[in-house]
Amino acid sequence: MKVKLNINNHDKLLEIHPGETLLETLRNNNFKGVKCGCGTGDCGACLVILNEDAVNSCQVLTASIDGESVTTIEGIGSMDKPHLIQEELVKAGAVQCGYCTPGIVISAYTLLKKNQNPTDDEIKAALDGNLCRCTGYVKILDGIKNAVKRMSAK
Amino acid sequence: MLTNIKKWYRPHTIDEALSLMKKGEVIPYLGGTGFLHGKTVKASAFIDMRGLKLNFVEQTDSGVYIGAGRKFSDIGKCQCTDGRVILRDAIKQAASTPLRNLITIGGSLAMMPAWSNIVTPLLALDAKVEILGTVAGTYEIEDYIRQKPLDGTSLIHRVFIPLVPGNGVYYRFGKTRFDYSDLDIGVYLEIKDDLIGKARIVIGNIFPKAKRLHNVEDYLVGKTTGEIQLVEYFQKHNIFPTKTSSKLSEYWKNIIHVHINRAIKEIEEKFQQEKNQ
Numbered sequence: 001m002k003v004k005l006n007i008n009n010h011d012k013l014l015e016i017h018p019g020e021t022l023l024e025t026l027r028n029n030n031f032k033g034v035k036c037g038c039g040t041g042d043c044g045a046c047l048v049i050l051n052e053d054a055v056n057s058c059q060v061l062t063a064s065i066d067g068e069s070v071t072t073i074e075g076i077g078s079m080d081k082p083h084l085i086q087e088e089l090v091k092a093g094a095v096q097c098g099y100c101t102p103g104i105v106i107s108a109y110t111l112l113k114k115n116q117n118p119t120d121d122e123i124k125a126a127l128d129g130n131l132c133r134c135t136g137y138v139k140i141l142d143g144i145k146n147a148v149k150r151m152s153a154k
Numbered sequence: 155m156l157t158n159i160k161k162w163y164r165p166h167t168i169d170e171a172l173s174l175m176k177k178g179e180v181i182p183y184l185g186g187t188g189f190l191h192g193k194t195v196k197a198s199a200f201i202d203m204r205g206l207k208l209n210f211v212e213q214t215d216s217g218v219y220i221g222a223g224r225k226f227s228d229i230g231k232c233q234c235t236d237g238r239v240i241l242r243d244a245i246k247q248a249a250s251t252p253l254r255n256l257i258t259i260g261g262s263l264a265m266m267p268a269w270s271n272i273v274t275p276l277l278a279l280d281a282k283v284e285i286l287g288t289v290a291g292t293y294e295i296e297d298y299i300r301q302k303p304l305d306g307t308s309l310i311h312r313v314f315i316p317l318v319p320g321n322g323v324y325y326r327f328g329k330t331r332f333d334y335s336d337l338d339i340g341v342y343l344e345i346k347d348d349l350i351g352k353a354r355i356v357i358g359n360i361f362p363k364a365k366r367l368h369n370v371e372d373y374l375v376g377k378t379t380g381e382i383q384l385v386e387y388f389q390k391h392n393i394f395p396t397k398t399s400s401k402l403s404e405y406w407k408n409i410i411h412v413h414i415n416r417a418i419k420e421i422e423e424k425f426q427q428e429k430n431q
Contacts, residue, residue, distance in 0.1 A: 001162070018200075019156030021190065041187060041253050042332070053227065053255040059187045060256065063162045064202055107251070128331060129250030 003066040007031070008075030014062070022048065022057040022065065026072060033073035033102045037131070044130035047103035048072050054110040056129070073102035076109055085109055085147045092143035096134035104130050108144045116151060123148075156189065161199040168311065171201050172287050175307045182309050184208075184223050185256040187249075188265030208260065208311070217316040219284075222260020222309070227251070229259060237279055237318025237342045244275040244324045244340070250332060260310040263298070268334040273299060274358040275324060277366050278340030282314040296366065320344030320352060321424045323417040327409065335359065337406055341417035345425045348378050357410055370414070379422045384415050 005012050007026070016025050023046045026034045034057055037045030041056040048057045049071035077083035082090075085108045086101075095101050104127065111118055111126035118126070123144050132140060163180065165171045174180050183189070183200040208223030218238075220229065230246040232238055248271040249257060262270040263283060276295045283298045285291055287308025293301070304310070322342040326335045337359045344352040353374040358364025373387055388411045 017155060017157075017159075018162055019159035021155060024155060041190070041249075044250070044252060047252055050255070054252045055255050056187075056252050059190045059253065061156070061159075061183070061186055061190070061200070064183055064186055064200070064204075066164075066202075126251055129252040 001063060003062055005062070005065065005067075006069040008071055016062050018061075018063050020062050022050075022060040022062045022070070025062040026057060026070070031072045031074055035099055035102060037099070037103075041129075042131070043100070044103040044107065045100055047106040047129070049106060049110055052110070052113070054106050054129075071106075073105060076105060083109070084150050085112070085144065088147040088150065089140065089143035092139045092146060094135055094139040094143040100130060100132045100134075104132065104140055108147065112148065112151060116148070118148065120145070156195055158195065158198055159200060162202055163199060164202045164205055166205040168206055168286055168309075171203065171206060171309065172307065174201055175287065175309070178306070181306075182264075184258040184261040185225065186261075187253055187256050188261055188267050209258075210312075212312075217314055217318075219312045219314050220259055221312050222263075223258050224260075226254040226257045226259070226262075230254065237320050237322040238315060240278045240322035240324045240340050240342060241275040241315070244271040244326065244338070247271060247324075247326050247331075259313055263310055263313070264304055271326060271335060271338060273364040274338045274340045274356045276313070276315075277356040277358075277364055278322060278324075278342045278354045279315050279318055280354060281316075284311045284314060285309065286311045299364070318342065321421040323420050325413050325417065337409060338364070339410065339413050339417065341414060341421065343374075343418065343421045343425075345379075345422065350374050350377055350379070355414060374418075379418055382415075382418065384418070385411055 001016060001018050003014055003016055005014060014025060023034060023036055034048060035045035037043035039058050041059040046057040047054050050065060051069055077086045085105050089095055107126050107130055115122060123141060163174050165174060171182060179198045181195060181197040181200055182203050184203050189195050203223055208221040210221040211224065212219040226245045226248060230242055232242040234242060248254060249269045262272045281295045283293045283295060285293060285303060285308050289303045289305055289308045293303060320343050324340050326338040328335045340356040342354040343350055353371040355367040355370045356364055357367065374382060
């Protein structure tokens with residue numbers, strides 16, 4: 001079947017299987033920043049922004065969002081032009097293996113879009129769907145707090 | 155991928171959706187999280203429910219209607235200060251932020267996944283579930299849980315929460331923040347002239363085993379909070395979680411006693427604060 005999606009501000013007409021997940025669709029179409037972790041909605045490696053909210057793309061069937069907008073990590077920053085959240089995570093040493101990082105950036109990005117001055121508890125709550133087995137989270141929180149400071153200074 | 159899904163229907167009315175369901179092997183799709191966890195469904199087609207606009211909230215003189223398609227993240231934003239805080243607090247602790255952006259109240263009631271937290275607060279609020287289709291009717295939440303009336307040709311339209319002017323508390327216990335709850339507790343009280351006028355006490359653990367403790371509620375009604383001897387009452391009556399390993403049952407029994415007591419004190423404090431304002 002065919003579906004229309006707006007991915008990173010580009011309209012796309014995609015041929016998909018009716019039972020295909022958004023994670024599968026995105027990776028099949030070369031959005032490799034979206035990672036497959038658990039496949040059950042527990043780890044957050046596959047997070048994308050659906051309209052305005054972060055969702056687990058492994059838990060969304062692509063056909064169920066026909067006509068809607070999706071933002072992946074590729075739509076937020078790139079190697080040449082990283083988003084300031086990405087820069088601050090790197091500076092804080094919050095990226096080790098990096099597999100969870102796109103999902104964490106998506107969570108932080110959607111939080112800061114809605115709340116530009118979050119408390120520590122609000123940051124932790126926004127990250128409650130992201131698992132990281134390398135860093136222990138302290139550096140991730142430091143990186144996001146530094147990003148908040150930079151955004152407020154702008 | 156759900157390989158057995160071959161087709162999607164996109165109706166614009168509930169009647170259209172219900173007639174599609176009569177074809178068989180067709181399931182309504184709201185948030186979708188309940189389907190993908192198991193990687194298989196007993197259906198060959200889904201009904202995209204977005205066109206039915208079931209994400210509404212309707213406030214009336216007798217209470218509030220929540221559309222089946224209302225997402226947990228939206229319900230969790232409720233600015234309420236009455237008994238509905240039980241539902242808000244329960245939902246805010248269910249699953250994770252990105253999953254709550256997908257999970258719907260109707261889907262949660264239809265699928266009854268373990269991570270939902272939805273039954274305990276709805277029992278504490280004496281909610282009703284409105285179903286359309288072959289088993290159409292308005293079901294008391296206790297009847298809905300007992301009967302599990304959905305039959306494949308009916309769907310949940312909305313959930314009704316009557317006016318709950320009292321106060322409530324919700325507690326949840328899990329091994330980790332993200333894990334299913336091992337035990338949850340919902341307490342709703344209405345206090346007038348220092349006497350408990352209405353009480354609803356609910357304990358639950360792995361969904362959907364929540365139950366109301368009607369005997370404890372009867373014990374509480376008509377008493378002042380100072381008169382309540384809950385520990386003694388619990389010692390006389392065997393009140394356990396609905397399903398718990400026998401090795402841990404004494405532990406959970408004590409957790410229940412302590413937290414129901416704590417909830418009553420917390421509600422009384424809120425009541426006194428409101429009285430003094």
